[in-house]
Amino acid sequence: MHHAPATASGGAGGPPYSCPVSTSPAPDALLGPADIRELAAALGVRPTKQRGQNFVIDANTVRRIVRTAEVRPDDVVVEVGPGLGSLTLALLEVAERVTAVEIDDVLATALPATIAARMPQRADRFALVHCDAMHVGELPGPPPTALVANLPYNVAVPVLLHMLDTFPSIERTLVMVQAEVADRLAAGPGSKVYGVPSVKANWYAEVKRAGSIGRNVFWPAPNVDSGLVSLVRRTEPLRTTATKGEVFAVVDAAFAQRRKTLRAALAGWAGSAAAAEAALVAAGVSPQARGEALTVEEFARIAEHKEPVQQ
DSSP: OOOOOOOOOOTSOTTTTTTTTTOSSSSSOOOHHHHHHHHHHHHHHHHOOOTTTTTTTHHHHHHHHHHHTTTTTTTTEEEETTTSSHHHHHHHSSSSEEEEEEEHHHHHHHHHHHHHHHGGGGGGEEEESOOOOOOOOOOOOSSOSEEEEEOGGGGHHHHHHHHHHHTTTOOEEEEEHHHHHHHHOOOOOOOOOSSSSHHHHHHHHHHHHEEOOOOEEEOOOOOOOOEEEEEESSSOOOOSOOOOHHHHHHHHHHHHHHSHHHEEEEEEHHHHHHHHHHHHHTTTTOOOGGGGGHHHHHHHHHHHTOOOOOO
């Protein structure tokens, strides 16, 4: 299905920059509020809560995201949940290649046509993978060097961790997520919101908050604020003899019962409270400490000192 390029005056065809009514700062292939609504109407798309869909309708915002992500001309960018293509187009302006992963049938069908209509000169640098990002195991073309996405809020953390795990070539990530999720991901030990997402993200990367995004740049406007999170992959993986699975098992156990001391919280994991205490002492961690005080390195040390449970 081919969509002619929509101009701000609503007509098809013609150069997209002959629009005196456009409020965008430059002759623009990017999508503005009118374009987004027009495209959505043509496709019969209504953003759904179930998929956490909120479309960005502001060209300045997507350009800011691309700038903050430090996307380079040689980057191969993977984008999750491209929606109608606002961020996709901004990424294509700069990156070598962009691969978008979209689960929604209608959106996945429409996106290549939108790219072809609005950025024909770069359409050959774009690829679409129509599937659930939680199950993506490979991507077409060269390995991705960056992940930039406005993640669907209800699955943001598992999708982020899956992508970092599955594609070790991703060096830099910038994701837009719900503000409180952004705080949680970027939190350090001792913070009230430090938890499982913080530790697991830190296993892969150095994580920090990279800005806030207001509600008015989305359609529909969400009832929460959004935040940007930057993740720069560790150049050296964490030094530990424990596997990622073993370390994450300790993390999950430690935070499953937040108010308990680690001696109590890790009893099930270790086989008994005494075995948990032994592992903690051997790892140089106080059995009376709580999970929210520990770094990912300390969780790894605890995993290394787990004794096999006697049958």
